[in-house]
Amino acid sequence: MSALPGSPEGVATTGLVDTPVDSSPETLAELPPLTEQTRLEAREIIARYPVARSALLPMLHLVQSVQGYVSPEGVALCAEELGLTKAEVGAVATFYTMYKRRPTGRHLVSVCTNTLCSVLGGQRIMDALSSDLGVHHDETTADGSITLEHAECLAACDYAPVVTVDYEFYDQQDVESARALVAALRRGEKPAPTRGAPLTDFKGISRQLAGFSQHGDDAAARAAVDAPAALGPTLAGLRLAEERGESAPAMRRPAAPAPDAEEPAATVAPSGRTGESPGKEAADARVAAADTPAEKAGAAGSHPDAPEPARRRLPDGREGTDTPAGQEPGTSGQGPAAGSPSPNPPLGKA
Numbered sequence: 001m002s003a004l005p006g007s008p009e010g011v012a013t014t015g016l017v018d019t020p021v022d023s024s025p026e027t028l029a030e031l032p033p034l035t036e037q038t039r040l041e042a043r044e045i046i047a048r049y050p051v052a053r054s055a056l057l058p059m060l061h062l063v064q065s066v067q068g069y070v071s072p073e074g075v076a077l078c079a080e081e082l083g084l085t086k087a088e089v090g091a092v093a094t095f096y097t098m099y100k101r102r103p104t105g106r107h108l109v110s111v112c113t114n115t116l117c118s119v120l121g122g123q124r125i126m127d128a129l130s131s132d133l134g135v136h137h138d139e140t141t142a143d144g145s146i147t148l149e150h151a152e153c154l155a156a157c158d159y160a161p162v163v164t165v166d167y168e169f170y171d172q173q174d175v176e177s178a179r180a181l182v183a184a185l186r187r188g189e190k191p192a193p194t195r196g197a198p199l200t201d202f203k204g205i206s207r208q209l210a211g212f213s214q215h216g217d218d219a220a221a222r223a224a225v226d227a228p229a230a231l232g233p234t235l236a237g238l239r240l241a242e243e244r245g246e247s248a249p250a251m252r253r254p255a256a257p258a259p260d261a262e263e264p265a266a267t268v269a270p271s272g273r274t275g276e277s278p279g280k281e282a283a284d285a286r287v288a289a290a291d292t293p294a295e296k297a298g299a300a301g302s303h304p305d306a307p308e309p310a311r312r313r314l315p316d317g318r319e320g321t322d323t324p325a326g327q328e329p330g331t332s333g334q335g336p337a338a339g340s341p342s343p344n345p346p347l348g349k350a
């Protein structure tokens with residue numbers, strides 16, 4: 001379990017990773033301060049969203065763009081600006097691996113060691129870099145140039161084994177090419193990624209992830225996004241199909257529903273024998289034909305005789321409806337008793 005020191009509301013725990021957030025006096029003394037400018041930019045991010053707390057993820061990237069990790073000071077700033085508790089901010093910051101708990105090096109080198117990359121050499125790359133740099137997963141070299149981490153699937157399996165630097169892709173690496181890449185980074189060079197935008201550094205990409213462009217103007221930003229890419233493996237199938245004159249069969253459009261499609265004749269056609277309206281008779285048949293409690297609850301809920309759901313005032317002042325017990329989507333009729341608290345209550349204000 002991990003804890004955010006200094007949180008009077010309690011500790012943030014995730015149970016996923018046990019690395020504590022670095023709040024040692026030496027680290028804090030060396031951090032660049034979060035300035036009034038940072039606070040103004042945080043407010044600029046908040047203004048992009050209809051609900052303030054939706055801004056939390058980019059705000060955490062903003063904190064990392066200044067201090068290189070989500071520091072206790074950064075957690076406090078986000079909490080203050082969003083009206084959340086520090087424990088709530090910490091719970092989010094410690095859940096996602098892109099939010100770092102210790103100051104990150106100038107570059108973050110991530111080696112995919114998930115299944116496909118691993119069998120093609122990803123683990124060998126990780127081992128070689130770890131040995132060269134003298135650091136293990138989630139550690140930073142003494143000169144502060146590189147933080148090394150192993151990563152789960154980076155969604156580029158067709159380029160395996162994959163390494164990213166500050167989330168930019170370096171495809172189809174092997175031990176030697178990865179060693180050369182990291183050596184160049186340590187010399188202060190920025191080798192061009194295999195595809196996508198040019199390399200910046202960890203703080204630079206964090207700023208981009210916060211939604212602030214690193215490029216001087218729109219034309220420069222467009223040029224970076226449209227930078228030439230080597231999409232060989234991804235497009236191999238398409239190229240082969242073109243060469244062979246093959247194409248996928250046309251998609252068949254689903255037939256337009258009949259006007260009375262809601263009342264399938266085979267199962268729920270009104271018989272006219274009950275004296276009820278055809279709609280009610282069909283609804284009765286749907287309830288009778290339901291196999292499971294969930295289906296029965298759904299059919300009963302859509303019956304013309306079903307009572308209107310009770311309306312109630314939500315904590316934020318809007319009006320909402322109570323879902324009857326047992327009729328929650330995805331349940332099998334075993335929902336919580338009416339009035340029992342939700343297992344996922346909304347984040348409250350501090």
Ligand code: FES
Binds near residue numbers: 155
């Ligand atoms: S397994 Fe490495 S990118 Fe998918």
